Amino acid sequence: MTGVTTAYGWMVDGTDALLAQVDRLDDAAFAGPSLLPGWSRSHLLAHVHFNAEALTRLAEWARTGIENPMYADAEQRAEEIAHGATLPPDRLRELVHASARRLRAGLDRLGPQQWRAEVRTARGRTVPATEIAWLRTREVWVHTVDLDVGFSFRDVPADVRARLAGEAATAYAGGEAGPQLVAWLTGRAATPPRLDAWL
Known part of the structure; x- marks a missing residue:
């Protein structure tokens, strides 16, 4: 399970980097633009939060064997982000921290067999649960850059x-x-x- 250990470590470090930048943002900065066209930093952080929730569902699927998709459909994902972007900065900070903790706890509950269980990504790919840590790794590192707060790919x-x-x-x-x-x-x-x- 070396690949899991490596990706898990990347995920933890990337999450720490993301949360450090989030905690440095003043409230007014949440309304400012991210590097993603049409998205404020609040949109971006709402996405990061709900992505953690979605990946936690995949971890639960792997643990229990009961299908638990990331999202019901594309509309659910879009509505969650749109709603999350309207939340006060303090609440959004709290959610981003809490969902990151839940995801890590969900992954920590997986045993060797459960890490090999197959789950399905939001794009319809069937992957082993070992991919969950990498899916989150991508999100946290890339979106830390997307916050546009001076953190670049040189820092990854x-x-x-x-x-x-x-x-x-x-x-x-x-x-x-x-x-x-x-x-x-x-x-x-x-x-x-x-x-x-x-x-």
């Missing part, structure tokens, strides 16, 4: 950056921008393609 550990870059490149390579992306990554093009936000 190199091994996490490498895995993020590999996943993003794989996701884009099959699309319209794929050929130019590969050309740029291999030094055959001077400029990278314009890409929509990944994750």
Whole structure:
């Protein structure tokens, strides 16, 4: 279970980094823009909170064997974020901290067999529960950058950056921008393609 241990450690460190930035934000900053188009920092943090809740449901699914999807549907996810963005900053801070603790506790309850149980992501992929820690790792590190508070990808550990870059490149390579992306990554093009936000 080395992969789980590694991703779990990345998740814990990324969560600590995220929460440290959240706790430094003054209340007025929550209404300011994040790096995600159309989302304030409150939208972003509401998403981070409800993502933790959704992944906790996957951990419970793995533990009990009873199907417990991340979200009922896309509308539920959108409505949760829209509602969460209206909450007072103190409440949103509290929720982000609490859901992070619940997710970690949910993962800590999994035994070796349960870590291998299959669950389904919001995008419909069937994955072993070992992937839950990595799914959260992506969220906390990338969205800490998205808060736009001076934390950049230079502050993300190199091994996490490498895995993020590999996943993003794989996701884009099959699309319209794929050929130019590969050309740029291999030094055959001077400029990278314009890409929509990944994750």
